[in-house]
Amino acid sequence: MNSYDSDRIAEILLLAGHIKTSLPEDADIVVINTCNVREKAQEKLFSDLGRIALIKAKAAEKGRSVIILVVGCVAQALGKEIFARADCVDIVLGPQAYQNIQKSIEEVISQKQCPEVKMQKNFIVDTTMSAEDKFKLLPRNRTLVKLPSAFISIQEGCDKFCTYCSVPYTRGREYSRPTSEIISEANQLVSSGAREIFLLGQNVSAYNGKYSSSAVCSFTELLFLISSIKGVERIRYTTSHPCDITTELMKAHKEISSLMPFIHLPAQSGSDIILKKMNRGYSRSQYIKIINEFRKILPNIAFSSDFIVGFPGETETDFEATCALVDEVSYAQAYSFKYSPRPQTPSSKWDQIDEQTKIRRLAVLQEIINKHQLHYNQSMEGKELLVLIEKEGRYENQVIGKTEYMQSVHLSAPKNFIGKVFPVKISRGFQNSLSGKLVG
Ligand code: SF4
CATH class of the missing domain: 3.40.50 (Rossmann fold)
Structure with a gap:
């Protein structure tokens, strides 16, 4: 964002x-x-x-x-x-x-x-604080576009009020940009060379922008509209809140071939007690149910997540529940952080966990996350994956691209392959990336 x-x-x-x-x-x-x-x-x-x-x-x-x-x-x-x-x-x-x-x-x-x-x-x-005014006054034409993967902000602010988060106070209440504005920005980005459209928002799955004077467009409908733009080869989005995931959205991942099989779905904790204190609005079993339903519809879908350790009141049992959740879901990647009290938020006023405990828990959790990430990357060895070549690498003739599952791949290819999708045979899976060879 x-x-x-x-x-x-x-x-x-x-x-x-x-x-x-x-x-x-x-x-x-x-x-x-x-x-x-x-x-x-x-x-x-x-x-x-x-x-x-x-x-x-x-x-x-x-x-x-x-x-x-x-x-x-x-x-x-x-x-x-x-x-x-x-x-x-x-x-x-x-x-x-x-x-x-x-x-x-x-x-x-x-x-x-x-x-x-x-x-x-x-x-x-x-x-x-008026997201509506902001988007109305921003220049219509995008001149600084990161290619081939281009961001579009579709929604801003948040109404969820998680007890640790400052977003509702700094970005304000949830606002969805009108659908026509987003479609026209996407068209413009594609004509400038974008091949991947990356939709952004604090909670994109709650998108409900004005489609016309009387109709509202849901997030899934927006995905279908963007997928119909000629030249859009890939669509990604972040971030979604588990409470706003619908069956339509899950099915869209199967129905829209350009919608990438990768979802960032923040869990934050694996403990029901902590999830309640965080005001996340779902339980551990409801979160797992969403993951399983997605996997039933699209077995190869990959997940990433966010986790906070050391939230006020988090016991060893709560923390172990988070580690167990990571093991159960087996994320392709995940971000984890020590809890940081932010002014204005309710949890900043509660009894805090000591720093040493936070540091220790973060190290333990990151080890588990890394284990799953390495295992996931290694499971790609020998497979042929579609890779969007995004930029030059550090070495001569080296380029870097992304798989459908958001993994970086290093390979040899001419520079003019940047911006195109090619099949790549994966030779090695590392902790944070893959290496491979162009097929054919
Ligand atoms: S953590 Fe996400 S869902 Fe919760 S208040 Fe912040 S932006 Fe909203």
Whole structure:
């Protein structure tokens, strides 16, 4: 989501006539897009700002003025507080206010040029939350597209209010973009060379965008519409919430050949007690039932997940239930994190688990996840898989692509194969990738 937002911010600035510098030292405007999901990401912002403040001071010595902007979820969560911690910052814009970035920059420039206000600093803060306005005002044409796999944000915000998560407070309530807007963006991306459309949202499976003045389009219907666009060879999506998975969506994975057989379905915990405390809205057995139903419809489907260890109140028994869930599902890959208390969230006020326990549990869980991932990757050895070649590799004649199951594959192929799908015979499965040879 942040990668998509960063591209859109850059598109606005390029359209306004700015150019990209390769070094921050050369920039007159520095934009930092931020994430608030874990404390570590927030702290990184302030260490980056310390470095950029020095660059700004050096530029000022030479008579050059640098404007610094903090955008995204930390901007939304901290607002004015950012100026108190880093007075080099000029503009703070929330994730649903960055469409106004050029206007804010112009305002700061005109303030700096005005002799009366030159000496006093006027900060700009915009943390308005209206995803609808944002998407209405963003440039229609996408000019910065990562090819051949292109992101489209289809939904933003979340109404689930998991007790550990800051998203409902920083991205706001759930908003689905109108279907026609998404289809037109997808058409445009395909004509720019995209072969894979990657649909993004905090909870895409809850998508219910306006199709017309009287009709609403469900997520499954949207998938069918996108699959009918000529040139779309692959469709992926993330993230889905287990509570919003429907039988129609499961069946769509069989019916739409371009819909990849890979789903990121965050479980977060394997313990019913913790799932309840997290306000996830499902039990362990309901989660397993969804996995099994998917597998009944499409036996080769692969799953990934997110897990949090050390959630307030998590006992050894709760933690073991999470490890057992990973063993039971046998994920193709999974992300795991230590619980990080986020301001505003209910669980940040509860009794916390000590750091050492979190570190130990994370190491144990990651070992189990890695074991399954390696086993899954090795199970591909000798198979012929369809691979979308995405980019050049580090070595000569080497390219890197993705299997349908989201695994990276290293192989030898000419550069002009990038952007196309080829059958590849897998020779080795490693921990994080595969190697193979083009077939034929
Ligand atoms: S469903 Fe996801 S985005 Fe929404 S509150 Fe829960 S963790 Fe956050």
